[in-house]
Amino acid sequence: MVWACFTGERLGPLIVCDERGIGADEYEDIIYDSLFSLIDDLLEPLEDPETIRIANEPTFLFMQDNAPCHKSTCILECLAENCIPIMDWSPQSPDLNPIENLWIDLKARFHKRFLELFNHLSKSLEARYRYSEVL
Numbered sequence: 001m002v003w004a005c006f007t008g009e010r011l012g013p014l015i016v017c018d019e020r021g022i023g024a025d026e027y028e029d030i031i032y033d034s035l036f037s038l039i040d041d042l043l044e045p046l047e048d049p050e051t052i053r054i055a056n057e058p059t060f061l062f063m064q065d066n067a068p069c070h071k072s073t074c075i076l077e078c079l080a081e082n083c084i085p086i087m088d089w090s091p092q093s094p095d096l097n098p099i100e101n102l103w104i105d106l107k108a109r110f111h112k113r114f115l116e117l118f119n120h121l122s123k124s125l126e127a128r129y130r131y132s133e134v135l
Contacts, residue, residue: 006099006102024072026069027070039060062084065089
C-alpha cells in the first residue's frame with residue numbers, strides 16, 4: 001500500500017506503507033511528515049522578488065476518501081488545528097479521485113525500470129503483467 005499526494009503544479013512524496021495497512025496513528029505521521037512538508041515547500045518564500053505567489057494557506061483543499069483512518073477524530077482534529085480544509089467526499093461515490101490517474105503512470109514507469117534493471121521477465125510475471133494490462 002502506498003500514500004501519495006500532489007497539487008496542480010507538482011508531485012508530493014510517495015510513501016510506502018506497511019503491508020497490513022495503516023491506522024489513524026500511522027496516517028497522522030504521514031500527514032505531519034509528508035502533507036505538511038509539501039505545503040511548507042509550496043508556501044516557502046520565492047527568491048525572485050519579481051515573482052508573485054498565488055498559493056497561500058486559504059487556497060488549499062485537501063482531498064481524501066472515506067477510509068476509516070482518514071475519518072478518525074484525531075485526524076480530523078489534526079487537520080482542523082492546522083487549518084487544512086477537507087473536501088466533502090460522499091461515502092458511496094464513484095472513484096473520481098484524481099490521483100487514480102497517476103497510478104497508471106506509476107505502474108508503467110515501474111515496469112520500465114524493472115525491465116531496465118532485470119532485462120527480462122519470468123514467464124509467470126510476463127503472463128501476470130499482460131493480464132493486468134487488460135484490466
